[in-house]
Amino acid sequence: MGIANNSNSPASRGHLKSVLFCLYSAGNFNLVFILFDAYGTLVELDDFYGRLQRGFARHGVVLCDRIVRQAAHTEMRHYMSNVLRACDLPSWENLRCECAQVLGDAVHHHGGRHDLAQEVLLEILADAIVFRLFPETREVLEALQARGVPMGVLSNWDYQLPQRFEELDLARYFHFVLSSSQAGLEKPGVELFHFGLEYVQNVLPSLAPHQCLYVGDHYEKDVQGAQGAGLHPVWIVRDERDLPSGDTPHDDNVTIIKSLRQLLEMPL
DSSP: OBOOOOOSOGGGOTTOOOOOOBOOTTOOOTTOEEEEOSBTTTEEESSHHHHHHHHHHHTTOOOOHHHHHHHHHHHHHHHHHHGGGOOSHHHHHHHHHHHHHHHHHHHHHTTOOOOOOHHHHHHHHHHHOOEEEOTTHHHHHHHHHHTTOOEEEEESOOTTHHHHHHHTTOGGGOSOEEEHHHHTOOTTSHHHHHHHHHHHHHHSTTOOGGGEEEEESOIIIIIIHHHHTTOEEEEEOOSOOSSOOOSOOOOTTSEEESSGGGGGGSOO
16 A cells, blocks of 8 residues: 655644555555544534533633633543443433533542532533534535545444434435444454444445545544554544544554545545
């Protein structure tokens, strides 16, 4: 496989090299399947910190930006560490209650003061969780669909991921929308990617793993996980994230894009 190199670190990615895709020596690109991560790749939270801050303020609790962000990150880490068990409505509701309590405790830990009951914290958190598409998401999905490129979603998320995509009018672009909680597996484990590949091969039975692109924003979970399963990873590195991917050293041989629009440069 020919893969675009990028010697720049993520911190200095202003001179992104051209993305060169050459997946088949025979030049037949009709069998490419694109799998997408969800959060940080196709969608993001809409002013999560601001919504949290305003939610606390409605209940008489004034918090500075620092406390809100630190408490929010603690809650998000708890959610991501436990999302695998949110596989149905009761377990999802239990996790939401836990996250609300974690949020309230984290506010105290980082210097904020409140005496809000858990049900109030849950209301604040629920009102703050609003997803939006990245500006180019729909445009790119429309264009890829118009070209006849088959696509799917495979993401670390709770069981409500398909419902979220229906609400955002995204599900219609994909052959399937799969969550880690549905599979009982999570990234970066190769088993989740193999689970997704079974669905891919239901659409294109002759597709080899290396003919499937996996587009994601997290180096360890998305890039390394996809590589381990034999897929072709595409790392999307935007200027800002709600949760940074971390300081993991990256492979200079990994395809890096700054916008989903660069997928449209592929010879599909």
